[in-house]
Amino acid sequence: MSTIYDVKDKLGRDERVKTSSLLTTLIRKPELGAVAGLVLVIVFFLVFASPTMFTLAGIMNIMAPASQLGILAIGAALLMIGGEFDLSLGSMIAFAGLVFAAALVVWHMPLAAAILIAFLVALVVGTVNAQIVIRTGLPSFIVTLAFLFILRGLTLVGLKWASGGATQLRGIKDVVEGSTLAGFFSGNALEGLFAWMAAHDMIDKFPNGLPKVSGVPVEAVWFVLFALFATWLLLRTKFGNWIFASGGDARAARNSGVPVNRVKTTLFVVTAACATLVAIITVLDAGSTDARRGFQKEFEAIIAAVIGGCLLTGGYGSAIGAFFGSLIFGMVLIGLTYTTIDQDWYLVFLGTMLLVAVVFNNVVRKRVTGER
Amino acid sequence: MAETPIIEVRDLVKHFGSVIALNGVSLKVSSGEVLCLLGDNGAGKSTLIKTLAGVHKRSAGDFLVDGRSIDFESPRDALDAGIATVYQDLAMIPLMSITRNFFMGREPLKGFGPFRYMDMKRADTVTREEMHKIGIDIRDPQQAVGTLSGGERQCVAIARAVYFGAKVLILDEPTSALGVAQTSMVLKYIDLVRSKGLGVVFITHNVRHAFAVGNRFTVLNRGRTLGTHAKGEIAMDALQNLMAGGKELQELSGELGGTI
Ligand SMILES: Nc1ncnc2c1ncn2[C@@H]1O[C@H](COP(=O)(O)OP(=O)(O)OP(=O)(O)O)[C@@H](O)[C@H]1O
Numbered sequence: 294m295s296t297i298y299d300v301k302d303k304l305g306r307d308e309r310v311k312t313s314s315l316l317t318t319l320i321r322k323p324e325l326g327a328v329a330g331l332v333l334v335i336v337f338f339l340v341f342a343s344p345t346m347f348t349l350a351g352i353m354n355i356m357a358p359a360s361q362l363g364i365l366a367i368g369a370a371l372l373m374i375g376g377e378f379d380l381s382l383g384s385m386i387a388f389a390g391l392v393f394a395a396a397l398v399v400w401h402m403p404l405a406a407a408i409l410i411a412f413l414v415a416l417v418v419g420t421v422n423a424q425i426v427i428r429t430g431l432p433s434f435i436v437t438l439a440f441l442f443i444l445r446g447l448t449l450v451g452l453k454w455a456s457g458g459a460t461q462l463r464g465i466k467d468v469v470e471g472s473t474l475a476g477f478f479s480g481n482a483l484e485g486l487f488a489w490m491a492a493h494d495m496i497d498k499f500p501n502g503l504p505k506v507s508g509v510p511v512e513a514v515w516f517v518l519f520a521l522f523a524t525w526l527l528l529r530t531k532f533g534n535w536i537f538a539s540g541g542d543a544r545a546a547r548n549s550g551v552p553v554n555r556v557k558t559t560l561f562v563v564t565a566a567c568a569t570l571v572a573i574i575t576v577l578d579a580g581s582t583d584a585r586r587g588f589q590k591e592f593e594a595i596i597a598a599v600i601g602g603c604l605l606t607g608g609y610g611s612a613i614g615a616f617f618g619s620l621i622f623g624m625v626l627i628g629l630t631y632t633t634i635d636q637d638w639y640l641v642f643l644g645t646m647l648l649v650a651v652v653f654n655n656v657v658r659k660r661v662t663g664e665r
Numbered sequence: 666m667a668e669t670p671i672i673e674v675r676d677l678v679k680h681f682g683s684v685i686a687l688n689g690v691s692l693k694v695s696s697g698e699v700l701c702l703l704g705d706n707g708a709g710k711s712t713l714i715k716t717l718a719g720v721h722k723r724s725a726g727d728f729l730v731d732g733r734s735i736d737f738e739s740p741r742d743a744l745d746a747g748i749a750t751v752y753q754d755l756a757m758i759p760l761m762s763i764t765r766n767f768f769m770g771r772e773p774l775k776g777f778g779p780f781r782y783m784d785m786k787r788a789d790t791v792t793r794e795e796m797h798k799i800g801i802d803i804r805d806p807q808q809a810v811g812t813l814s815g816g817e818r819q820c821v822a823i824a825r826a827v828y829f830g831a832k833v834l835i836l837d838e839p840t841s842a843l844g845v846a847q848t849s850m851v852l853k854y855i856d857l858v859r860s861k862g863l864g865v866v867f868i869t870h871n872v873r874h875a876f877a878v879g880n881r882f883t884v885l886n887r888g889r890t891l892g893t894h895a896k897g898e899i900a901m902d903a904l905q906n907l908m909a910g911g912k913e914l915q916e917l918s919g920e921l922g923g924t925i
């Protein structure tokens with residue numbers, strides 16, 4: 294793509310540069326693979342799954358797990374673009390769940406205070422992860438692996454203490470009964486819209502006039518809004534530029550005046566906060582929390598981010614890609630139940646997807662950077 | 666020269682523990698001139714410019730900017746004082762677009778308060794214009810820096826420093842990895858920058874490149890400056906010998922058939 298030679302055609306264009314084709318523009322978008330993957334998966338299930346999968350109710354079934362994973366995956370994607378991993382993400386869900394539940398049922402705090410405390414814990418955990426990584430210069434892979442165990446262990450110990458020996462903490466539904474704030478983290482959103490649509494015969498309804506699907510799971514709203522915000526942040530803001538720079542080459546970024554440590558700390562806090570949000574949503578949904586909450590979610594989140602086009606080496610990727618990556622996950626997880634295929638193929642699919650995505654990303658990276 | 670030099674160092678010393686990297690370095694750079702800093706591997710050239718750029722702190726000696734003694738705490742301080750450095754690694758990120766690299770750390774903003782965002786359109790326009798000024802046509806400022814040639818990257822890095830108001834430009838071996846055409850492109854650009862009134866510190870191993878654009882030559886050997894010579898005062902060969910630390914390069918050169 295050299296442009297330094299003075300060989301120009303009549304229009305003043307450099308003869309050595311082909312006009313940018315649609316393909317070049319497309320391949321420059323990190324989320325390309327995820328979109329292609331999603332189309333493939335949809336086609337697959339259109340052929341093999343029962344048609345009920347793609348009814349409104351079926352789609353809402355997919356959205357719940359896709360959104361819970363997606364919130365994590367977008368956080369993980371931002372952090373990966375910033376050049377770091379957080380393997381403690383899954384354990385953080387359990388730990389935040391414990392803190393949140395304990396605040397409600399052990400310390401009898403109001404919901405708002407419990408939510409605040411849970412996010413404060415996220416702030417602390419994220420900052421600790423980040424500071425250790427920054428100060429020791431160790432790979433975040435190792436540091437957060439340590440916290441994967443530490444937080445899981447703390448959750449177990451804490452649960453036994455809070456519940457008097459069990460590994461589960463119940464009774465959350467009763468405590469938050471009737472709270473309007475709870476509506477932001479549990480149940481369905483947009484119920485009014487769905488009722489209106491049913492009334493106008495735009496969606497299926499029961500004989501009594503109520504819509505068959507009463508709304509969108511609230512986590513889906515968080516998921517979509519967060520995906521939009523993260524995409525705007527990455528592509529359109531100064532901080533987004535700093536994320537790419539910090540992950541692309543921390544030293545070069547520092548030499549250019551980018552506050553790399555501050556960027557990375559913020560990103561670690563954001564991932565921990567994502568885990569906390571998912572913890573609050575799932576704990577309120579289940580009415581209890583347990584030690585296995587969030588188990589292996591760190592891997593699923595990273596895989597979704599990689600499917601979404603994030604490079605393991607940092608500095609490249611997209612939030613909207615992680616959004617599509619998570620939809621693929623939700624669709625396969627739920628979609629298999631609409632087929633005659635054994636559900637345990639899900640794990641095989643997961644691993645295969647990861648391999649394909651990594652290989653594909655490598656090719657794309659070479660195209661983008663002009664490596665040969 | 667009557668005017669105060671932009672940068673002046675006197676008897677600069679820099680230790681890394683027991684390693685003495687610089688042991689008495691003196692030099693001056695004024696606006697509108699190219700000072701070539703010549704020296705063999707390990708002579709201390711990179712250490713010297715990192716000290717000027719605020720990366721290292723000096724162990725002893727004087728460091729004056731515009732005639733005033735100064736201490737930099739960070740590279741940011743040096744940048745604010747108008748000293749821009751283009752390192753050997755260029756401080757560019759191959760995966761990021763030319764525009765994003767150009768404005769890295771100094772993004773142009775639009776909007777209010779928490780909703781401020783990067784003015785991408787302006788960033789693209791400025792990048793294209795600045796590159797056009799130095800004769801590089803960037804058709805697509807969103808293309809990744811990794812797709813540019815070494816010389817073009819070097820030029821982007823220099824253009825960035827100039828655009829952000831550098832008074833002195835320090836270039837660490839900008840031509841060392843380049844072919845003939847690319848070298849002449851970079852050298853031409855260095856001359857252009859000088860003619861605009863900036864001071865340039867040009868670090869190189871290559872006496873020929875130094876002679877092409879330099880006004881004065883300072884030779885660094887084993888952490889010391891061996892004096893400064895103006896262009897008309899010294900021949901290329903003499904400079905080469907000085908750089909090699911007095912060893913008879915001619916002898917070596919003779920053995921190799923005059924290829925050095
Ligand atoms: N951070 C450091 N710690 C210890 N010693 C160092 C450090 N940086 C440089 N040195 C030493 O200082 C001396 C000068 O190194 P410097 O990198 O400045 O040389 P140079 O002239 O730039 O060489 P080259 O032409 O190879 O780039 C070398 O002996 C080097 O080993």
Ligand SMILES: [Mg+2]
Nearest residue numbers: 710711712837
């Ligand atoms: Mg050097």
